[in-house]
Amino acid sequence: MSKHASYWKANLRLVFGCLVVWFLASFVFGILLAEPLNSIRLGGYKLGFWFSQQGSIYTFVVLTFFYAWRANKLDQEFGVRED
Numbered sequence: 230m231s232k233h234a235s236y237w238k239a240n241l242r243l244v245f246g247c248l249v250v251w252f253l254a255s256f257v258f259g260i261l262l263a264e265p266l267n268s269i270r271l272g273g274y275k276l277g278f279w280f281s282q283q284g285s286i287y288t289f290v291v292l293t294f295f296y297a298w299r300a301n302k303l304d305q306e307f308g309v310r311e312d
Contacts, residue, residue: 236307243299247292255285 230238258266263277271279304310 232307236303236309239303239307240300243296243303247296251285251289251292254280254288259285 259277259281263281266277266280267275269276301310
């Protein structure tokens with residue numbers, strides 16, 4: 230496998246992983262499991278409500294920074310870093 234194909238495959242795997250985490254936080258925890266999670270309190274709010282209103286947004290912001298950090302590391306590993 231060529232270096233560029235390996236880089237692209239690693240990048241797609243990173244994007245897919247981030248999307249899975251975001252899907253879990255926003256759809257699964259915020260919608261599908263909202264009722265069972267509401268029995269748990271976080272900062273005075275029901276956890277299912279917190280995930281649907283704030284948790285998915287926080288998760289998205291954290292994933293954005295994580296993706297940027299990890300993508301930079303991939304660029305260094307494969308020697309395609311832009312300076």
